[in-house]
Amino acid sequence: MQQPDSPAQRNRETLAVEMKAASRVTIIGMVLDAFLGIIKVIGGTLFHSQALLVDGIHSFTDVVSDLVVLGVMKLSRQEPDDNHPYGHQRIETFGTLVLGSILIAVGAAVAWENTLRLIEGDINNVPEWPVLVAAAISVVSKEWIFRYTRHIGQAIRSDLIIANAWHSRTDAFSSVVVLISTAGAMLGFLWLDVLAAVAIAVIITHIGWKFTWDSVQELVDTGLSPDDTEMLKTIARDTDGVLNVHELRSRRMGHDILLDIHLVVRPEISVSEGHQIGMQVVIGMRKALENIRDINFHIDAEKDEDHFPETESLPSRAEVGRIIAEQLGEIPQRSRLRLHYLRNKLHLEIFLDEQDPGTIFTSENVRSHLDGYPWFGSVRIWVAGP
Structure with missing residues (x-):
């Protein structure tokens, strides 16, 4: 007969399946991000769209985040060990923190650069129609990878994979902004292209802040709602x-x-x-x-x-047995003693296997011998029937 798998074996198998699923979806997303990043950076440079160029930089940050996810998932899905009895999931939290920090840094730098361009009015080139095609491809592709990645993240219960999915969706949102701004710039509103670049950078920074803040709260052991x-x-x-x-x-x-x-x-x-x-x-x-x-x-x-402050003054079972033996004699064989530590007092129950007339183990006698001890609360004597 085949023996059922142990909990440890099932846990190892689950971790292996989760790791494989996380790696597969992340590699697919990384290849797609690299492809879109190349298209958008080249397209933005050749066809005069600052918004598409910034969107391409955003796609390359997705590639970096995918590499972070692959490394962190490998570490965080290790089995618990002697030094980490609760597992290694905090590595995943730290990875999410790093990912969020990268987004904040990239978003802030891009927003600052394009804000200066908007203020100085250094806007001369009109975006061309291939920018619209590149942005449309990005919207469709990133929305698909977002839904796929989020589904896997929810299935394996990984906040890092879910965070990476939302990072992909910000790329889709930013590509929608590129579509709108490019259309406006081609109609004569050239400043819309640079303004869209700033808006995309703000979106990147906002998502990065959310990931970072959530990770910090978890690292400092924030509780449930x-x-x-x-x-x-x-x-x-x-x-x-x-x-x-x-x-x-x-x-x-x-x-x-x-x-x-x-x-x-x-x-x-x-x-x-x-x-x-x-x-x-x-x-x-x-x-x-x-x-x-x-x-x-x-x-x-x-x-x-x-009642914690006074519990150190209460005697242990061995001490109680010794005191009873000194005051009353040994408790008869096959009898037993039950102790109740309540409200900084010790309450006794003595279960006698049998009792002969004239025995010293009566409630009154035990109480009279132990009443002088500050820890004594009460005593009850139980005698087995014939």
Whole structure:
């Protein structure tokens, strides 16, 4: 019988498929960007269109961004290791930051140069009709590659691929601007060509700023929106066995979400029941948000931060056993002791396998011997039936 694949094996296979898809769409886009960049730079130079020339520079920035994407995707899709137990998705975030910075730099430089030309009035040449053809080819091609790249990015849950798709669409938008400005310049409004170059540069800068700002927010561990946070808290509170949620922290790593949550449950339940309640919360949250990668839940019998300062003074199980043995004698064999640390007090439950008349392990006797200890809260004695 064939053994089912382990989670690690499935994860490796998924990473391989995602990497292959990301590489394929990026290489296709890079070849297209290089082709369009050559056409537009040559066309803008030969047929007197500053807007088309700037649009060609924009296409070449797409080639650079595609190279960045290929390198970053290879690194970010590596499996988790000892030094990076949560994976390498932050490399993807950093790559998006670099891509955004490149766009800002290119857009700002081009906008400044053409703004000076517009102010100085250094506009003499009329664009020719091949500029319209080159711009039209660019619009159709870049809209197609945008839709294809975005589809792949959403399928493999990669913010970097999606960002690169939108970079491609800005090229399509800028080519539309070239079409309009060229038509206007050919009708006699020569300044429209230079103004369009400035507008394209502003578009490039705006998209770059958005990528950069989003990446910075992720790198500083910005959490989920208040609405999503409250939704997840409601899911947890509505889970059977959860009394309250007193802390929920979130952060993003690439497209994935990492959560830490503290769940308040009844103090008398077992460890295994508390864990089961936590797992039910995990299931509910994953149904609500599919891109949750990891949920670390902490089971609390109370809001522990309200009583943290004094918890160091509470004795451990070994210390309690030693004190009971000194004060009352050893707890009978096959009996057991359960400890409840609540409100900076220690509450005891002693489960006796059997009890003979006159035993010293009664609630009154235990209380009288332990009442002098500042950590003592209460005691309950349970005796097994015949």
